[in-house]
Amino acid sequence: MKRNRVIGIIMLIAAAIFIAYALLHPEASFAWSNSFTYALYAVYLVFAVILLMI
Secondary structure, three states: OHHHHHHHHHHHHHHHHHHHHHHHOOOOOOOOOHHHHHHHHHHHHHHHHHHHHO
């Protein structure tokens, strides 16, 4: 149980760092569409929250 929360917290910290980098470097983009990127973000966030709740 505690390990899941640690992993969830690490995932959220990594997401925050990624968002900060993405905001400072808008020229670095993915080769696929934005809707696919947003879907990946949503899955990642849901998974991190589930790990925090377990």
